[in-house]
Amino acid sequence: MTVTLDDVREAAERIKGVAHRTPVLRSRTLDELVGATVFLKCENFQRVGAFKFRGAYNAASRLSPEQVAKGIAAYSSGNHAQAIALAARELGTTAVILMPEDTPKSKMDAVAGYGAEIVTYDRYTGDRTAIGEALAAERGMALIPPYDHPHVIAGQGTAALELIEEVGELDALLGPVGGGGLIAGSATAAKGLRTGICMIGVEPEAGDDTKRSLEAGRRVSIPVPRTIADGQAADIPGELTFSINQRLLDGIALVTDDEIRDAMRFAFERLKIVVEPSGATALAALLAGRLDRVPPRVGLIISGGNIGAERFAELLNP
């Protein structure tokens, strides 16, 4: 099983008019700082404030009418939760979401705001996959996982597809890596359009499970990472995402939490956009000089902007 450029194109058709075609921003200041032309695909402007709606809606829209009617279940540290909640509402059904109990309040409020039911668990002790599957089975609901699913991956790939359609050929494309769905979908789209593009995933230093796994040639598990990039706190790559990323990624860059903070501040003060920690890691890698070389035309996915004003202030003034 894999995901192809055609799958991404089909997902693009399915989400049309439901998901936003998000803007691509440019910054002369950023271009001058890094010595390249940088295109920022701003998924913080996506519905639910993150790219996750693309994959969630694509996957949900492919369920049978009977499955949809029974409701949709999901487990997520945040943005996938909102994405499934909204996708369910858009399809006229209900959702139940399993969330870590230490999820930022703004994310819980948003999920509840879309009309979904929330069930919590302790992400340092519980196995969310097992609990989520049990919950879905108990309710008779279809479970849509946050990344390790071909329809989710194909949906996430639509952001890169739109970016390249809009700005033309890129030499490199950077995106954050949590479970690996966004970067797997992006690589599928970008390498499907041009095999020579350099695909770089970015992980927080504390959550380098994909980097370690690529080096080992197999999926490696790490302790649950403690990082401000809560959307990238995966402890092991997905099976399907890893098989795609192993084939398509050219490398992984790591960034520290302080580099992520600096990138969030740069986005705020220079780009005038709000970016959550996980959404800022690709920008952080570029600004902190974490790439071996920066080619002339670089695409970069700003993956999300879900952060409350107080939490933002705390993070920037620790």
Added chain:
Amino acid sequence: MTVTLDDVREAAERIKGVAHRTPVLRSRTLDELVGATVFLKCENFQRVGAFKFRGAYNAASRLSPEQVAKGIAAYSSGNHAQAIALAARELGTTAVILMPEDTPKSKMDAVAGYGAEIVTYDRYTGDRTAIGEALAAERGMALIPPYDHPHVIAGQGTAALELIEEVGELDALLGPVGGGGLIAGSATAAKGLRTGICMIGVEPEAGDDTKRSLEAGRRVSIPVPRTIADGQAADIPGELTFSINQRLLDGIALVTDDEIRDAMRFAFERLKIVVEPSGATALAALLAGRLDRVPPRVGLIISGGNIGAERFAELLNP
């Protein structure tokens, strides 16, 4: 002397490729809250982070080569200063900027960053027009005022022109009023395209000089206002801007500093954009229900986003 739609169109030609054609954002959440379709023209993404670059560059580009060579002078509480500094740099000359000594540091740093010289004064005791004119005369430089100048007003009007070109007819257009240049230019463009559009200016309650002046039928002076909306701290409308606004505005809405804070938070958490206090007043008027009625299609100018992360946190947690 006045300003016409053709002047705005000519300005649009002059700034093309130098100023950004800024994005127009939409928000389903905002539309649902106010019961209208709202189009946000995002001048916080303009060069120098505010609409001011439009008017500054248009005016500077119309100086003679001899005048340009001698340099450009300006007085400004902030964004016009950056705008003139950058316009001068773009035209290959120098700028000297007279700024209030209590200007936020981020704005002073930005002006210096564009290579301009800064001279400071006390805005509670000094007459910036007189000091600015003396400074320009002493240096033999052309002075470009922040709003009361036909080329500045025509330049500011290009934001509304672009907005309406992009989204089509609007029933109402809202923008902030400081000295009145942005709203005068916007009204010139919008009413030039469609006389029936409802043009509403928005002032901070403490700085209601234009509202009082419109009610009195003549320019009225108020004590220097103390408001978080530092870009709207004018104490009397401009002569030319007032004559245009008297003719073209349908009304003025007032907003409190707390309503501005709420709008800044809404912009941050829901729209994912950074808006400075003066840039948020039109949004504040809409969100706080300060309009008598909200027609179906509303345009709104987010005029700027120049605010440091620390100042932003202070303002939202007073």
